Amino acid sequence: MQHLVEQAIVGTARLPTSQSADHPAIALVDRAAATAAERRLLLAAGVASIYETAGRLATTAPELPEPAAPQSQVECNSSAAALMDDLLGRAIVDQPLLVEACELLLEARQILPPALLFRALEIPNRKELRAAVRRVLGERGRWLAQFNDNWQWARHHAEVAETAEPPSAEAETVWQEGELPARAELLGKIRQQDAARARRWLADVWNTEKADARVALLAAFTAMPTADDIPLLELALKDRSAAVRSAATVALATIKDSPLSARMVERAGSMLAYQEPAKGGVGLALKRMVRGKASVGSLVVALPAELPQDWRLDGIEAKPPQGRGERAHWLVQVVSLVSPEHWNQRTSLSAAEVVEAASQTEHSAALIEAFANAALTFHATDWLTAVCDHGLAHVPAKREPGGIDWVNLLPRLLSAMPAADAEQRLARLLAGPATHAWDLPTLLQAIATPWSEAFGHNYLRWFWKLAKNVDVRSSEAQRAWSTLPQAALALPPACFAAALSEPPAALEESSHRYWLNELTKCQETLRLRKRLREAISGS
């Protein structure tokens, strides 16, 4: 056939066909008495191709992979599988639903059926999504993942032994050759098992990594640093990258009795002093008792004229952000790095009292912001709630120049405090008169999901009351409706029945159709969540 192909490519006009009869096809064509060279070539090619097809031999089988291990968990039933198939095909905006569904499967000790594994392994590269799906792939899914380089996330989730044994060869491979997110995750897990080894690994590669990699890998140590991490962190404090230095500074400040934390306490003490309350007479004391106010002194702020060099070496940046004075900026940075407990001890006041005292100073915005930062860094719950309560009670209509950015700060505080505390504050907000003043979707986003049953019902009471009574064209109503997408994902199962009530009749009017559509979408999501539970766990 190859000879015929060569002739056909060149063309018979340029190259006469040979009269060779060593191919059976040519002999057959000769018997057909075709005379034109082109016709002979075509017929011969037709016969030869059929001969070749008929004479095809089997390929030799290569070495085959080991079959998958048996599944150790039960695959979900067909109803659940259909719902999972639907969720796997949805847009990324529905990711929380897929994560929730995977968690339900995990709780029920079920896994995805083989027919869905391809779609599951092809999900978008989102950390939370992949972490959730990975846990319900089962042995079959992890087995399948070995055949596609894009699916290594499903296998390389840093399965480091729980014992103190050396990391497996696979972990070494991930560390040497894996992508940064996998390496950072691995280092974090090794840090938990064998911190010294994790420090050695990082030290070995420190000088060869780029700045963003150094930041990411250092995160394994900055989350919960110990005194043993001090040498590594002090090395990072001298790094050429500001982001690395900043991360190291914060980590060192959180290590009790570290040299840096001691320096920061001293510096903070030089800028912020507490003055005991004036000893008034009995009358003053009685007044205070009647009013129920404790004896609270005052905070005195004394800022340095220039930024000392040793402060710079410890990561204190000289240049402030726009809208803030540079000395106030130094105050914020230093106080942010001191545990808030220090101020409880220095003043013998509660967190709320210190915050109130700070609000009376001329640097109130800087101080309260610093206390908020410290509360977040040192996970000081009472300070988180104290600053949050202050914000919720005192937020002005507009942000003042140099004022605190409560819009961004409040959600951070709510996210960091225990869920019950955060829900309590939002429940008070919802019950209050001026919910329209707040960016409710952002605040609701900040609290943990699913909501508690109590908060869920609080939310629904507020929502249905607004839906029935408020002009749907008002900004208050708009804020209410804008919380629906979150509520759809955050309401707990115990609140589903209350949430699936019939909408108010007034929404049927054509001018309110948009709101009805939003509510319908919310209720469809809730029904889907309900069906997921029924299908997976039978509840």
Next chain:
Amino acid sequence: MELSLEQISALAPDASSLAAGKKLGSPKDWRSCGQSELALWGECQGSALYQVKVDLGAFAYNCSCPSRKLPCKHVLGLLLLSASTSHVAAAAAPEWVAAWLAKRAETAQKKEEKQQAAQDKPVDAAAQAKRAARRESSVHDGVAQLDLWMNDLVRAGLAGLERKPLAFWQEQAKRLVDAQAKGLARRVERLSELVSSGRDWPARMLAELGRLALATEAFQHLDALDPALQADVRQIIGWTVDSADVQARGDITSDRWLALGQSVQEEERLRVERNWLLGLSTGRAALVLQFAFGKQPFETAILPGTVIDGDLAFYPSALAQRAQIVARRACEQRFSGQLAAISIDELLSGFAAALAVQPWLESLPAVIGPVRIAPQSTPWLACDNSGAAAPLAGSPHWTLLALCAGKPVELAGVWDGAALTPLGAMIDGNYVAIGSKR
């Protein structure tokens, strides 16, 4: 018959219909639902109250909504509701369902009578012969012109084809359509796709041209061929066989037919659905083609993985594969049991034997096994116990691999002489269709 959720999804005309159907798959949207041995029904409250009914025997459906999509979202929703909940209980069919079933039976009866009447109708033999002769003459002229055109290609050399515009192929195809040789026209259009389609395109082009030349040569010596092979040659040229003739004169086989798999291709505005069936008792393979324009539904719903108890009438051929369903008695949701399978060497020798009978054969369905899938070669391979392997056509078969888990399975597919396109496999004693390609 109960359908699986995958089978219902496969019925949907498009993704948006399926999504809309899923939204209607919960009890809150339905009332008066019920099912019997013959039908499934329900009333769905949309912008109006729509009555939805499904004939479970022939698998047909109807909805009173104005949607032009078939099946509409209400039909899909009802099927999903029935498959995934226990909301649809057994009940006596209400009047509006019974009346519809009766009308369907009456329509089927009238159609059969009409077909019979058409067969019995006296034919104007002279006019018919005149038309046939005119067509023969036209086709002969078209074939002769095609031969000259192919000769010109080879004389000038295939290398020059890379510079030819699409119109070069389309014009020749159009001439063949005008000559009433539509089959040849389609083959000429397919040739245009071969140019520059890979390093070995000249060899593949020459092979196709060669087979086309053999077909035209066979046409010119038609009387020398067996009648069955004549039918194949005429089909290649473009003659069609009337479906009534197939039923009346074609060979009919009764069996339980497993729908191995399905593909749907768009050819201009025409959708062509290929269904591969396997007779579970006779072992006979069949290809059932359905055609539909635009978004119109196909006449019969054939769901991969189901078993149709019915009669197939085969079109005349030296190697009869193409068939039509002439009677459908029952349908089972799935096949459980064992499928007779052949080795890879038997597959290849069987195809060679089939080519000896029908040289223009393009593909043949088969069940091979037990085989294991080799995913680390390019292309993937199906490997049997003897160490022989067959290439798998198409994209990586991840779902197949996930289902097989690396273990030996009986694999159904379509062999085209070079590679096997998987249709489904026996997994844990059940036939699982891999999924229709649309």
